[in-house]
Amino acid sequence: MFFQRSWRYFSVAxxxxxxxxxxxxxxxxxxxxxxxxxxxxxxxxxxxxxxNQNPTKTPRPAATATPIITGPHFKHVGGLKLKPPxxxxxxxxxxxxxxxxxxxxxxxxxxxNQITLIDVSDPANPELAGYSPTVKYASLxxxxxxxxGEQDIAVLGIQPCREATKPGIQIVDITDPTAPLxxxxxxxxLGVHELDVTxxxxxxxxxxxxxxxxxxxxxxxxxxxxxxLWIVDISDPSQPSMLSRxxxxxxxxxxxxxxxxxxxxxxxxxxxxxxxxxSNSQRxxxxxxxxxxxxxxIQDPKQPIYLGQTPYPxxxxxxxxxxxxxxxxxxxxxxxxxxxxxxxxISHPALAEPDYAHELPLxxxxxxxLSAKVLAIxxxxxxxxEYPDFQGLFVLAEMAGCSIEQKLQIAQNGEAAALLIYxxxxxxxxxxxxxxxxxxxxxxxxFTISSTTAAALLSQPEAETTLESxxxxxxxxxxxxxSDPSQPVEVGRYNTPNSINETLRSNPTxxxxxxxxxxxxxxxxxxxxxxxDISDPSQPQSVAIWPMNNSPKVALWGVQVRDQFxxxxxFNYGLYVLEFQAE
Numbered sequence: 001m002f003f004q005r006s007w008r009y010f011s012v013a014x015x016x017x018x019x020x021x022x023x024x025x026x027x028x029x030x031x032x033x034x035x036x037x038x039x040x041x042x043x044x045x046x047x048x049x050x051x052n053q054n055p056t057k058t059p060r061p062a063a064t065a066t067p068i069i070t071g072p073h074f075k076h077v078g079g080l081k082l083k084p085p086x087x088x089x090x091x092x093x094x095x096x097x098x099x100x101x102x103x104x105x106x107x108x109x110x111x112x113n114q115i116t117l118i119d120v121s122d123p124a125n126p127e128l129a130g131y132s133p134t135v136k137y138a139s140l141x142x143x144x145x146x147x148x149g150e151q152d153i154a155v156l157g158i159q160p161c162r163e164a165t166k167p168g169i170q171i172v173d174i175t176d177p178t179a180p181l182x183x184x185x186x187x188x189x190l191g192v193h194e195l196d197v198t199x200x201x202x203x204x205x206x207x208x209x210x211x212x213x214x215x216x217x218x219x220x221x222x223x224x225x226x227x228x229l230w231i232v233d234i235s236d237p238s239q240p241s242m243l244s245r246x247x248x249x250x251x252x253x254x255x256x257x258x259x260x261x262x263x264x265x266x267x268x269x270x271x272x273x274x275x276x277x278x279s280n281s282q283r284x285x286x287x288x289x290x291x292x293x294x295x296x297x298i299q300d301p302k303q304p305i306y307l308g309q310t311p312y313p314x315x316x317x318x319x320x321x322x323x324x325x326x327x328x329x330x331x332x333x334x335x336x337x338x339x340x341x342x343x344x345x346i347s348h349p350a351l352a353e354p355d356y357a358h359e360l361p362l363x364x365x366x367x368x369x370l371s372a373k374v375l376a377i378x379x380x381x382x383x384x385x386e387y388p389d390f391q392g393l394f395v396l397a398e399m400a401g402c403s404i405e406q407k408l409q410i411a412q413n414g415e416a417a418a419l420l421i422y423x424x425x426x427x428x429x430x431x432x433x434x435x436x437x438x439x440x441x442x443x444x445x446x447f448t449i450s451s452t453t454a455a456a457l458l459s460q461p462e463a464e465t466t467l468e469s470x471x472x473x474x475x476x477x478x479x480x481x482x483s484d485p486s487q488p489v490e491v492g493r494y495n496t497p498n499s500i501n502e503t504l505r506s507n508p509t510x511x512x513x514x515x516x517x518x519x520x521x522x523x524x525x526x527x528x529x530x531x532x533d534i535s536d537p538s539q540p541q542s543v544a545i546w547p548m549n550n551s552p553k554v555a556l557w558g559v560q561v562r563d564q565f566x567x568x569x570x571f572n573y574g575l576y577v578l579e580f581q582a583e
Contacts, residue, residue, distance in 0.1 A: 074529065074546035074566065074578040078124040082574035086110055089571035091141035092194075092512070094154075095120075095560035099129065099177055100567055100575060101154060103141045103558075109161035115140050116574075117177045123565045123577045129177040135170055137162035142274075144197040146234075148205050151175050153183075153237045155207050159191030167191040169209060171237050186232055186240040189225050190214070194274035194322070197234070198281045206301055207232040207240070208284055212271040217358070217448060218260035220426045221271075228272035229286055231301045246304045248272070248291055256426035260399070261450040264290040264318035266340040268358045268448070274322045278329045283307070283485070285325065285332065290318035293334055295485045308486040310334060310478070314353050315345060319475060325482070326515045331537055332482050333520060335510045338475030341502075346420075346449060347466045350456040355449070357467055362408065363419065363446025369468035370445065372417045374457045380407040391415040394465055396454060399423040403431040408446055418445040418467060422454040474499035475509030477522060479537040492538040496527045516561045519543065523556040529568055529578065546578055 084090055087107030094101045098121040104113055112134040119129040132140075132154065139159040146153055156170040168187040174180045188211040196208045209230040213221035227245030234240045248254060248270060259270050267289075274287045277298070284304065286294040292312055297305040310332075312318055321337035344366055346357040359366065374394045377387050379401030387410070395416040397407045404421065411419040445467065457465055476495035480488045499508045508527035513520050518535040533541040547554060555571040566578045 072531075072544045072580070072582050073548070074531075074544055075581055076546070076576060077565075077579045078122075078126055078577040079573065080118055080126040080128065080575045082116060084572055084574075085113065088139075089555075090557065090569050090574055091139075092143070092558040093560060093567060093569040093575065094143055094145055095562060095567055096145035096152070096154075099145075099174070100126070100560070101132075101143050101145065101174075102569055102575060103143055103156075105139050105141045109137050112136055113138055113140050115143060115156060117174065117180065118575055119177070120567065120577065123567075123579070126575060126577060130180055132156060132172050132174075132180050133170070133182040135165065137165040139191075140170075142192075142194045144195055144207075145174065146197045146199065146205055148235065148237055151237065153197075153205075153234065154180070155195060155197055155234065157192035157195050157209070158185075159193060167211065169195065169207060169232070169240075171234060171240060173237070183238045184240055186242075188230055190228075192230075196276045198277035200281050200299075200301070203235075204233060204301070205235045205237075206243075206277070206281075206298075207234045208275045208277055208298075210272045210275045210286070212273060215259055215271050216267070216269045217430050218263035218268050218270060218423070219430045220256050220259045220428050222428055229275055229284065229296075229304070231284075231298065231304070233301075243301045244304060246286075246296065248286075248288055248294060251294065251306055251309070257423060257451060259426070260423040260448075261452060262290060263358065263450075264312065264316065264356055265338070265343060266317065266359065267319060267338075268356075273320065276323055276325075278325050280329055283329060285323045287320040287322050287334070289320055292318070292320050293323055293332070293480075293488075295482070295488070308484075308488055310480055310488045311490070313490075315343065315356065315470075315472070317343065317472060317475070321475070321510075322512055324513050324515050324520070326534075329485075330481070330483055331534075332480040332488070333513055333515070333534075333537075334478040334480065335513055335522070336475040336478065337511060338472075338509050341471055341473065342469045343472050344447060344467060344469055346447070346453060347468075348453075348457050348460070349463045350460045351453065355453045357420070357447035357449050360404065360421075360446045360448065362404070364443040366445050366467055366469050369466055370417060371464045371466040373463070374420070374461060374465050376458060377410075380410045383410055383413070387414060389414075392417050394418045394420055394467075396420045396422065396457065399430070399448075400425060400427055404446075408444060411446075412444045416444065418447065420454070420457075421446070421448045422451050423448075424451055424454070471502045473502075474506075477510050477513060477520075477532075477540075479534070479540065481537075492536075492540055494532060494540040496524060496530065498527055511556070512558050514559055514561050521559050521561050521566055523559040523568055525555050525557075526553075528554050528556060529559065529566065531566075531580070544580065 085104045085106040091103035091105040100118040102116040114131045117129040119127045143156045152175045154172045171184045190211045213225045226247040229246040231243045284296045292310040295307040317338040319338045344357040344359045345354040347354045376396045380397040381402035479492040513522040520532045529546045531544040558569040560567040
């Protein structure tokens, strides 16, 4: 989902499960925002998380078309069917007063793009209100709205797909939603994938921006890109100003090699996917993909302070996508966007527990457990060099020096059982894809492993190492107790039955969620909308789902809720409006 990322990492026909981050498998990655009050405390809002043409209103379903349902359920009461952007899909949505703002993720690079403003004053009959001012050559997936003075201000994230457009945000006055007016733009180093706006106790309006680095596989970002959180003062929306930047490398004891060593699962990376302000505006929650959620104190937005980080259990996929908090910041729900069913794990007597092996897509598939001894062969860049005989062994190569294709060619020519690659020093760019023509037959399993795992294997070279696949299902919601933000404690977890069905293997994953009262509402792509009772977050209970019986077919991106009405965005349809009914 990062336009600026796709051409670099997926040009060799690699289909990583994305985010957006990322992808094109069953959904997209690679969404959320907080409840805030304006300066005068006039109104509260409940937020998240080419051009749409020919909108049509969806009539209220006839009573005769609705099956008899007993018990809590959602009724489809309205919607607005919109033409998706060129070769793309509808993205996130924000609910503000009687407006829904619907984002756009084009599949190609559009000459012009904009978001759609929808009047939902009558939830059963949404109507087109207007469009935001156009932005050239960009994806506009995420946005948020806040009242500043006498203006309703929308902040849109810009992810360019051409250098002609600068990354950052577009600030738009939508006080008159039929005639939105661009007030300003603010530039960032990289595209703003997700964002949040909040009002501090002193009345300062802040835009929190997630501008992720291009570090799939754990490459070390360039120094100028590492401050992925941008905190921007938009109190004067026509003159935004930067207050501070923060990146995970500012965390105490963080090392550059940690970008590679702390990645996890099938989509390894340490990058800031999204950011959300706490409900009291005192904290920022940074969804740092395989780094979990970083918690910052932003009471002084010029000097964010690191408070803590959510942990992942052993062999968890990772992929921290977005969050929502409640109970005055005492509880947190983390949405993990994991599209992969299978993980590869590596075992060895010197490892206290199995670790991840990141399977690279150019290699052969691991169809059954594979065991062998390990032999280190350095950088493995010279095809004419004399290497020790490693036929039938796992060869261990350093990441640096040359492309992965060159290393794979040497390993295959020597009839190795598998190729293991690790980073023994920080590196800025993974050399991958430039020499794909070197390889005629992709039949050798190939993995990246952490430097600590590599050291463990080499500490006992006489012992065998085992590689094997395991099923772990799709992305789940984790529930954390943040009573002590320096030590977040996981207290519960929820996944849909389809996500953990090994026979079905349908890859559904959670995307976004919102909390109202004791209930959490989550968009789950093809698994639809899920309503959970989280009064006891250690045992979340399913209350209602939509659609029932998988009709209509949906791919839900975002969710917003107000009172009994729930608003969800769908890739292809546009906006659905649902009403919760207890019986």
